[in-house]
Amino acid sequence: MENTLLKVNRERLLETLKVSSSIGPSGNGGMNRLALSDADKNMRDIFVDWLKEAGLDVRIDDFGNIYGRRKGKRNDGPSVAIGSHLDTQPCGGKYDGILGVLSALEVIRVLNENDIETEYPVEVINFTNEEGARFSPPMLGSGGITGNFSKDFIYGIKDDEGISFEQALNEINYSGSIQNRITNVKNFIELHIEQGPILHEKDITIGIVQGIQGNDLYTVKVTGKTNHAGPTPMENRRDALVAASKMIVKVNEITDEVQGLKTTVGKVNVTPNVTNVIPGEVEFTIDIRHEDNDLRSHAFERLKEQLSAIALMSEVELTITTDWNSETTLFSSVVKDAIQEAADEFGYSKMDLFSGPGHDAKYMAGVSDTGMIFVPSVDGISHNEQELTIDDDIEKGANVLLHVVQKLAEAK
Ligand SMILES: [Zn+2]
Missing domain, CATH: 3.30.70.360 (Alpha-Beta Plaits)
Incomplete structure (x- = not known):
């Protein structure tokens, strides 16, 4: 099947990222948007509005994970899920996780305005508490729905002030239903900044992530x-x-x-x-x-x-x-091939690499064919207010994500 070489709307994506940067700023050009904090709630509220404006069916599950679902022709079929996390470290950056969620939204906007129908549904996900900065360990939202952590365990985790995950979830009013967890997933694709120096040093735009070390x-x-x-x-x-x-x-x-x-x-x-x-x-x-x-x-x-x-x-x-x-998590060759093909079609430089840090994709790989796209972090700096990914790379990473979604969700 031939895919149209659609592109994301660069200005719109950058503007969406800019709005995110204004919610829970750290004061030094970075972010302080801890999971389930007031800032996280503000970001979630706006994100949910954006999902609804894009015509998506919005659900919240019992871990506070947010889903926006775009129907497919086979609407009872498994979905192609895309996303990451909107929470940050206390002195974190503007791109870690956020890029993956807001690019996923941009993908939906592009599919919508081009009247693209997909065979399979496409779901945008914001996972709760990926960072583990407020509630340790990290990746609780994705770990919870994939059975890596029990609900009792997650609900009982306390932050430094003694507030439990469950309390915090209720306080910001993002405690949804267990029925809303995503269950039938064909693929999960996460666009993320590399957080290491390899792509930047080699001057390569797209990292085809082989797995998580x-x-x-x-x-x-x-x-x-x-x-x-x-x-x-x-x-x-x-x-x-x-x-x-x-x-x-x-x-x-x-x-x-x-x-x-x-x-x-x-x-x-x-x-x-x-x-x-x-x-x-x-x-x-x-x-x-x-x-x-x-x-x-x-x-x-x-x-x-x-x-x-x-x-x-x-x-x-x-x-x-x-x-x-x-143990090392290995990503799906179906997704890796789709990323490679997309990079080739756009003419972007690319290389295979492993992820050092963990990501939500690690747990999603246990329940679906999963992969990740990395874009360069300037000087490899992350979990830091100076974290930076240049606009060109943001646009290119999102274009690759768009193409991968078109391919895996079988856009017509
Ligand atoms: Zn992250």
């Missing part, structure tokens, strides 16, 4: 002996911090052995953390990422051997606990 988190506890810094000779010490420091260097160096492996020690606690006392205990975290699950776990096994050797030499005890294991 697996990610394991560990806590390492090193126990030595606390003692006075004055009288204790160097050779008699069992300094937990010195041992932990050597280990942290190894965590970094293991990445030389496995291409594409990323490791981070982001958190260190020293006990007693006093100037003139030899540290008796150190805890640090290891975040380890690679798209190949086997390579990642083998690298960690090797790292464990190296850390044990350091512990032995330093006469300290070592305990490693697993906090989190998440």
Whole structure:
């Protein structure tokens, strides 16, 4: 089937994004629109108005996820869903998530004004609490409807003020019905900023996301002996911090052995953390990422051997606990092919890449053929008020999304 090479309305999309930027601004050019906050409610209200103006059938589910459905010829058939999230980090950017939701709306507007009928229904989605900044963990809206988290678990999560997810949802009046959850999904496509530097550095416009990198988190506890810094000779010490420091260097160096492996020690606690006392205990975290699950776990096994050797030499005890294991999510080749085809038709530069961060698409991949389109983040900056994606790339990303929807929903 030949698709018409329709394009989005650049000015309208940029204007829609601008309205979003004015709701919950952080004051430094970024955003502070935490999930289920007053700012989030204001944004949701306007978004719902926009969906209705576009003639969509609007539903809210019991996690506050918002759907706008455009009928298809086979209206009882599965839908092609597009969207992302409108919530932000407390000092977040104007594009993370927002681009995917508002571009999805723009796709609908273009289909409408061109009288395009699709075989399958198209649904725009705004997922609740993707960021996890107010209610942790992240991706609760998508995780809830796909059965990755139970409703009781999600409703019971509290923010720093002790307000539960359920309370917050009721307070902003976005607690809908369980019947409104999306269930019959053919495809889910999420347009998102890369949040990393690869596309920007390579000067490539479209990232065809292959999947979401697996990610394991560990806590390492090193126990030595606390003692006075004055009288204790160097050779008699069992300094937990010195041992932990050597280990942290190894965590970094293991990445030389496995291409594409990323490791981070982001958190260190020293006990007693006093100037003139030899540290008796150190805890640090290891975040380890690679798209190949086997390579990642083998690298960690090797790292464990190296850390044990350091512990032995330093006469300290070592305990490693697993906090989190998440396997790599692979995206659908049907969606990846459609993205590639769209980029080719428009003549946009493109490349395959993996996503480091998680996204709603990760959970949606469990229930439908899913994929993601990345556009460049200038200097790879995200979760930051300086986050920027240039207008040309916004337009091109949305054009690709439009084309992918036309193809997968079988536009005629
Ligand atoms: Zn996001």
